[in-house]
Amino acid sequence: MADERKKTYYVSMATGEISQLKTASSWDFEIQATDREIAELREYFDQNYSTDWQAFWRAHVPYVQYHYDRENDAYDRTLTKIYEQIYRLGNEEAKAHIRSLGILPAENETNE
Known part of the structure; x- marks a missing residue:
């Protein structure tokens, strides 16, 4: 059974890296x-x-506009889920930064 104790992690949005080592690489959220x-x-x-790679290959079909692109929609939805998860688990600095981005619906911010 997985350990249910909370541990500190550091998350990089650019690389998708999740590390327990604060100094391992640059990170965005604790x-x-x-x-x-x-x-x-x-x-x-x-x-x-995975969706990013699909969008990369689809990008070579120039007649499909961004707002009609399922891969981009899926990427955006999953990115919102990532920010929601980080907001829920993050320290006050992480929450403040995500609030400042204005990317989450207000009800998600109040369900801490």
């Missing part, structure tokens, strides 16, 4: 999460990595 929550966050990053 979060407290269980093993299960980290597995879920990792799955979201993996989904976006």
Whole structure:
């Protein structure tokens, strides 16, 4: 059974890296999460990595506009899930930064 104690992790949005080492590389957010929550966050990053490649190949079909592109829609939805998860698990600095981006619906910010 997975360990349900929360541990500190550092998340990089650019690389999708999740590390317990604060000095391992540059990071954007500090979060407290269980093993299960980290597995879920990792799955979201993996989904976006896969969707990003699909969008890359689709980009070579110039007649499909961005707002009609399923891959971009899927990427955007998953990115929102990533930010929601980080907001829920993040420290006050992470929450303040995500609020400042204005990318989450207001009801998500109040369900802390």
